[in-house]
Amino acid sequence: MIKKMIYITICTNRKRSFAGTVLHAYNLPCGTQEEVTSRWLENVSLAEKVAEAQNLYCGRGFVESLVAAKIANSEPWIISAGLGLVHAHDRVPEYNLTITPSTHSSIQQKVTTPFCPTKWWYALNEGLERSLASLIEGHSHSIVLLSLSQVYAKMVQGDLLQLDDSAISRLRIVGLASVGILPKRLQRAYMPYDMRLNDPDLGIPGTMSDFSQRSARHFVERIWCDYPNLSAIEHAALVENSLSALKQPVIPKRRQMTNEEIMHVIVNQWDQAEGKSGKMLRLLRSKLTIACEQKRFSSLFNQVKEGIVRG
Numbered sequence: 001m002i003k004k005m006i007y008i009t010i011c012t013n014r015k016r017s018f019a020g021t022v023l024h025a026y027n028l029p030c031g032t033q034e035e036v037t038s039r040w041l042e043n044v045s046l047a048e049k050v051a052e053a054q055n056l057y058c059g060r061g062f063v064e065s066l067v068a069a070k071i072a073n074s075e076p077w078i079i080s081a082g083l084g085l086v087h088a089h090d091r092v093p094e095y096n097l098t099i100t101p102s103t104h105s106s107i108q109q110k111v112t113t114p115f116c117p118t119k120w121w122y123a124l125n126e127g128l129e130r131s132l133a134s135l136i137e138g139h140s141h142s143i144v145l146l147s148l149s150q151v152y153a154k155m156v157q158g159d160l161l162q163l164d165d166s167a168i169s170r171l172r173i174v175g176l177a178s179v180g181i182l183p184k185r186l187q188r189a190y191m192p193y194d195m196r197l198n199d200p201d202l203g204i205p206g207t208m209s210d211f212s213q214r215s216a217r218h219f220v221e222r223i224w225c226d227y228p229n230l231s232a233i234e235h236a237a238l239v240e241n242s243l244s245a246l247k248q249p250v251i252p253k254r255r256q257m258t259n260e261e262i263m264h265v266i267v268n269q270w271d272q273a274e275g276k277s278g279k280m281l282r283l284l285r286s287k288l289t290i291a292c293e294q295k296r297f298s299s300l301f302n303q304v305k306e307g308i309v310r311g
Contacts, residue, residue, distance in 0.1 A: 003228050003229070004073075004074075004139070004141060004142040004143070005072040005073075005074050005142055005143045005144070005145055005220070005224065005228075006074060006077070006135070006136070006139050006142045006143070006144045006145070007065070007068060007069045007072055007074045007076045007077070007144075007145050007147075007216065007220075008076065008077045008078070008079060008132070008135075008144065008145070008146045008147070009062070009065040009068075009069075009076050009077070009078055009079070009146075009147040009212075009213060009216065010078070010079045010147055010148060010149060010152045010212065011057055011078050011079065011080040011081060011082070011083075012057045012058065012059050012061050012062045013059075013098065013105075014057070014058050014059035014062075015056050015057055015058065015094065015095075015096070016051070016055065016056060016057075016058050017094070018050040018051055018056075018094055020048055020050045020093070020094050021047065021048065021093075021094070022094045022095060022096055023040075023043050023044060023047055023082070023093055023094065023095040023096070023097070024095070024096045024097070024105065025040070025082075025096065025097040025098070025105045025106065025107045025109070025110060026096075026104060026105060026109075028040060028043075028107075028110045029110070030110050030111075030112055031110070031111070031112060032111070032112060032113045033111045033113050033114075033115055033116065033119065033120070036107065036110045036111050037119075037120065037123045040082075040097070040107070041123065041124070041127065044082070044083065044093065044095070045127070047093035047094075047095075048093060049091035049092055049093055050091070050092075050093060050094055051091065051092065051094075052088065052089050052090065052091055052092070053078050053080075053083075053086045053087065053088055053089070053090050053091075053092045054066065054076070054078075054088035054089065056092055056094070057078070059209075059210070060206060060207075060209075060210045060213075061209060061210035061212075061213040061214075062213070064204075064206075064210055064213035064214050064216070064217050065147065065213045065216065067217055068145075068147075068213065068216040068217040068219075068220045068221070069088075071217070071220045071221050071225065072145070072220045072224070072225075075087065075088045075089065076088050077135065079132075079148075079152055079155075079156060080092075080124075081097060081098050081099045081107075081120075081152070081155070082095045082096075082097035082098075082124075083095065083124065084121070084124035084125040084127075084128050084130065085124075085125055085128065085130045085131065085132060085135065086128075099115075099117055099120065099151060099155060100151050107120070117151075117154050117155035118154075118155065118157070118158040118159075120155065121155045121156055121158070121159060122158070122159070125159075131159050131162070132156055132159040132160055133159055133160065133162040133163050133167075136160075136163060136167050136170070136171070137163065137167055140167075140170075142170065143170050143172060143224065143228065144170055144171050144172070145172045145174065145216055145219060145220065145224070146171065146172070146173045146174070146189075147174055147175045147212040147213050147215065147216045148173055148174070148175050148176060148212055149175060149176075149212055150176060150177070150181050153173075153176060153181055153182060154181075157182065157183055157186065160186055161183060161185060161186070165185075168185060168186065168188065168189060169188070169189075169231070169232060171186070171189035171232070172189055172191055172219065172224075172232060172235060173186065173189045173190050173191060174191045174193055174212055174215035174216050174219055175193070175211055175212020175213070175215050175216070176190065176212075177194070179192070188232050188233070189232055190236065191215070191219060191235065191236055191239050192236055192239055192240050192243075193211075193215040193218070193219075193239060193243070194243070194248070195248040196243040196246040196247060196248050197211070197214060197215060197218065197243065197246075198248065199246035199247055199248070201246065202218075202246055204217065204218060218239075218242075219235075219239065222242060223235055223238050223239060223242065252289060253289070254285065254289045254290055254291035255289060255290050255291060256291050257290055257291070257292075259296075259300055262284070262290065262292055262297075262300050263300050263303060263304050265284065265288065265290065266280060266284075266300060266301060266304045267304055267308075269283055269284075269288075270304070270308065275305070275308075277297075277298070277301050280297075280301060281294065281297050281301075284297070
């Protein structure tokens with residue numbers, strides 16, 4: 001009888017500040033993957049540990065992770081691209097690193113040789129003497145729920161493939177858009193969540209950035225709590241049945257505009273939005289149907305605000 005769950009989630013880009021020294025991938029010198037890895041691990045080992053991991057990460061996605069863990073009566077483990085496999089109560093340093101390419105904090109920007117995410121993951125965990133496989137094998141009477149994104153799935157799949165078939169049968173993987181992202185041996189653990197999870201009638205809408213964590217919450221709250229001892233195939237069928245009556249929300253088509261054009265709109269709508277960032281973004285997206293990613297909008301909004309304050 002399996003009635004316990006180990007919950008493993010992924011880290012988030014959003015982190016709280018503790019006014020300490022932030023380890024930043026951008027500050028690393030370029031080199032081979034082995035050279036960059038060695039320098040990063042040295043920096044991590046020397047850095048001040050400022051907070052428990054559960055208090056470092058923030059944002060909607062991580063809040064959903066904590067909710068899911070609480071419902072499951074579990075303390076989450078976190079797959080960190082910068083630190084390795086860490087427990088919620090591990091004390092960690094402030095850092096800014098991702099393996100996602102083409103971003104300011106991507107480690108791939110510093111590696112001059114072909115980057116292998118699997119080797120990066122192994123190197124992070126070597127000093128910790130940890131791995132996903134050993135964690136899962138060490139809890140042989142527990143279901144293991146993993147929230148993954150496509151990038152993180154590629155990073156940790158080699159670790160998971162070390163598991164035998166019995167251990168893989170206890171895995172439940174959520175957050176991936178397609179089962180084909182996983183190697184064949186892991187596909188039996190796939191839970192078929194899709195964009196129907198965003199149906200307003202379900203009550204847990206969100207964005208793609210928190211999709212895997214919202215999927216985990218749904219699985220724990222509405223599937224596993226009632227049916228903890230079913231097989232992965234049976235759990236997957238219950239997920240599909242739970243989503244069957246729901247519909248994927250229609251995403252409105254929004255106009256693409258240049259930064260200058262959007263800033264002009266912000267100026268014109270300043271009084272309408274009462275000078276409030278959140279209200280302005282909703283106005284742009286919902287009423288004016290203008291496409292603007294949140295980070296981009298924040299930068300443009302602040303530029304306009306500074307101009308108004310100075311003016």
